[in-house]
Amino acid sequence: MSAKPTKKVRYFGHHDLPQEQQDALRRAVRLERITVVYKLIATAVIVLLAGSSQAMKAAWIEDALSLLPPLAFLVAIRFISRAPTPRHPYGYHRAIGVGHLVAATSLLTLGGYLFVDSAMGLVQGDRPPIGMIEIFGVQLWVGWLMSGASILVAIPSVFLGRMKSKLAPLLHNKVLHTDADMNKADWMTGFATGVGILGVGAGLWWFDAAAAIFISVDIIRDGINNLRSCLAGLIDARATTTDSKQPHPLIADTRDAILKLDWVKEADVRLRDQGQVFHTEVFVVPHEGQLPSLEEVEDTREKLSDMDWKLHDLVLILVAELPEEFLPQIDQQEG
Incomplete structure (x- = not known):
């Protein structure tokens, strides 16, 4: 006796991703896990070398806060795979919106803190003391180590951000897009910090705080844009593209x-x-x-x-x- 053909059933609140999106999601999860490990190492390195530098302080706080978007993504992804329930008949897809809110708030908080802290240091004329260190009997200015470390730990963010920005539209995942923005803030922070430390070494004491302020302004802009986008989504504004610039x-x-x-x-x-x-x-x-x-x-x-x-x-x-x-x-x- 032949089996009766089964009718294709559609149901609300849950969905299966096409193969291309499944592959992209696996890559995104892998990238976010790598990001978490990388950020923990980068934060530890910068904290050890920070000293009294405003730009270095900005860099390690930025590295610490930048852990929030990848963690928010990894948690949200686990929620959206859950089947709908009588209490949540639409499923758990809004977890992505919550993750987007966490990521956007992290960006804005980071930028605001850096701007206020660095501006106060600049107004008060704080001059970061950067001394000497002896390595294998050789006296070395600590600023070289601080500048080099800041730039080196920022390099992975360039590649991580670019890979995430390519996957975000494929998955229509705004948390991933915001995290790519955070990676952009990471490498900008690293390079600007390195330049700021070198400026101090050249006798330009204000260069350190100025570099941190420059970083903070760009981060604030990204934070405001992403926060506006995620709040619009949470109050059911018209759906937009992943970068929130155009109607979908x-x-x-x-x-x-x-x-x-x-x-x-x-x-x-x-x-x-x-x-x-x-x-x-x-x-x-x-x-x-x-x-x-x-x-x-x-x-x-x-x-x-x-x-x-x-x-x-x-x-x-x-x-x-x-x-x-x-x-x-x-x-x-x-x-």
């Missing part, structure tokens, strides 16, 4: 796909970002006298869901007319 193209693509159907008179799409996936609501006004059957509605929903793996919880709603807040012209006015 799936909004228009889904609208165009549904409008191609013969029985559809008008349609619009409401898309909200749940983390790596979107909760999607498609509002459709049928032509008069062409009300689709239940099978047609379900088939349409299946086809729209198959357009992209991120169109996760997709519902199709038949309405007599489109609510004004969903109309394209209103959407464009809001920017």
